[in-house]
Amino acid sequence: MENLSLIRSFREKFYSLVSQIPEGRVSTYGELARSLGSNRAARAVGKMLNENPRPEVVPCHRVVKSDGTLGGYDRGKEEKKKLLEKEGVSVEDEEIVNFEEVLFTDFQSDKPLETLREEQMELKExxxxxxxxxxxxxxxxxxxxxxxxxxxxxxxxxxxxxxxxxxxxxxxxxxxxxxxxxxxxxxxxxxxxxxxxxxxxxxxxxxxxxxxxxxxxxxxxxxxxxxxxxxxxxxxxxxxxxxxxxxxxxxxxxxxxxxxxxxxxxxxxxxxxxxxxxxxxxxxxxxxxxxxxxxxxxxxxxxxxxxxxxxxxxxxxxxxxxx
DNA sequence: GCGACAG
DNA sequence: ATCTTGTCGC
The missing domain is CATH 3.30.2170.10 (archaeoglobus fulgidus dsm 4304 superfamily)
Known part of the structure; x- marks a missing residue:
């Protein structure tokens, strides 16, 4: 397999992307999926966040849904809201206030899924x-x-x-x-x-x-x-x-x-x-x-x-x- | 509410 | 794929 090392480091690469979201900002499952290289990965993003091995270090509470609502959280939505407000992000009725202003999209990424897609495109020939x-x-x-x-x-x-x-x-x-x-x-x-x-x-x-x-x-x-x-x-x-x-x-x-x-x-x-x-x-x-x-x-x-x-x-x- | 995309 | 009580149909 051509990209075996990329496959093996995929999850860690993902968690470091999540860590790029600054305090006081939020991003979305879809934005993270795109920064991985495919919007098809949105549900996988949710799954990997759910399996976050280091909640203290990887700020998965800063990831919300693309309509500005909170989305899920292992320790409950209330806890997610509390963590966000402590960082200066206001939440009202499970919805991010000033969502557009606090939304972070500027991920630095080499888009691993695009590389894997290229492998598929070469192989199909x-x-x-x-x-x-x-x-x-x-x-x-x-x-x-x-x-x-x-x-x-x-x-x-x-x-x-x-x-x-x-x-x-x-x-x-x-x-x-x-x-x-x-x-x-x-x-x-x-x-x-x-x-x-x-x-x-x-x-x-x-x-x-x-x-x-x-x-x-x-x-x-x-x-x-x-x-x-x-x-x-x-x-x-x-x-x-x-x-x-x-x-x-x-x-x-x-x-x-x-x-x-x-x-x-x-x-x-x-x-x-x-x-x-x-x-x-x-x-x-x-x-x-x-x-x-x-x-x-x-x-x-x-x-x-x-x-x-x-x-x-x-x-x-x-x-x-x-x- | 609908549509929905292997395992 | 996995999580899982009960229910439906042959």
Whole structure:
């Protein structure tokens, strides 16, 4: 991974941004997200502030909502108000007085998310799909379960002909990078590479819990993993990140194209007896749209294909056992 | 109030 | 993804 050190220092970088807000001023979740490099990170900003390890040093009470209202605080809004007023910021009815005047936006930042986005834009040129035969013999499914900073990635390897699990592994890895929509790979790739290295058999294709090219920049987690490992990958998401479903999916019509800006980015697939909503299938790397859909459907006894489902169960069990 | 963006 | 009692439907 090209920007591994940036990923590892992301959280600390964020806390030092928060520390730039001077006494007597406030800033917003959105402003901090933009200073990180993407307004998509606003909720992650809230999450990281909530997990602030040093409240005495990092002034998270100076971060409020973009409409000027207080926003949340671990020790209560009253406490947040008290801290702000002690610093000379007036608060009335959970709202900052003279919000425009005290709002701080002048962050000094190298915008790490812009760097990560650039990595995605460079990588997307290398994604290939359409040149495979679909003749994969060993299929893997991967997933990650979390407990705060700990990730439990799991892999389940299957014999395609016998339709049975051959091997399965779970590992434990520390993660620091938060979940930010469209940046999932930077959170999940390190744990997945770790558990993938455990497998005795190298899989011919990996099904990933997340998107492939069904992504605003055609560079989802599955594609990133495929490029990183040179192994063919298929993305399988349980909800839609982007694109337009072209037709309704139901028991009569189980597959629909998903398009973005007119071009095909994946398919919505409804399988499994009790499934109410479809899953979203897209090529990660070195797999065609058609073979991606066929492979996933072949393993869809339930809504989610068995190898991913097994990996999910394994990872979750291990996490709960550890707690 | 609506819309809502993988895990 | 995780936090989690109760409720609904097959």
């Amino acid at each position: 290398k994604v290939s799909f359409g040149d495979d035969e679909g003749d994969f013999a060993t299929i893997a499914g991967v997933d990650v379960s979390y407990s705060e900073q700990r990730a439990y990635p799991a892999i389940s390897l299957w014999d395609r002909k016998k339709k049975e699990e051959k091997e399965a592994y779970v590992t434990k890895v520390e993660v620091d990078f938060p979940y930010i929509p469209t940046f999932l790979a930077f959170r999940e790739l390190p744990p997945l590479l770790d558990v993938l290295s455990e497998a005795e058999t190298k899989p011919d294709v990996v099904m990933v819990d997340g998107n492939g090219v069904m992504h605003p920049h055609e560079m989802g987690l599955a594609s990133h993993l495929g490029l990183e490992t040179k192994i063919p990958t298929v993305g399988v998401a349980k909800s839609k990140l982007c694109g337009k479903i072209m037709e309704d999916v139901d028991k009569q019509n189980r597959v629909s194209e998903v398009r973005k800006d007119g071009s095909l980015i994946g398919h919505a697939v409804l399988e499994g007896e009790r499934a109410k909503n479809p899953i979203y299938v897209s090529p990660g790397h070195k797999v065609s749209h058609e073979n991606a859909v066929d492979l996933v459907r072949e393993f869809c006894q339930y809504k989610v294909p068995d190898p991913i489902r097994r990996a999910h169960i394994k990872a979750t069990k291990r996490r709960k056992k550890d707690e």
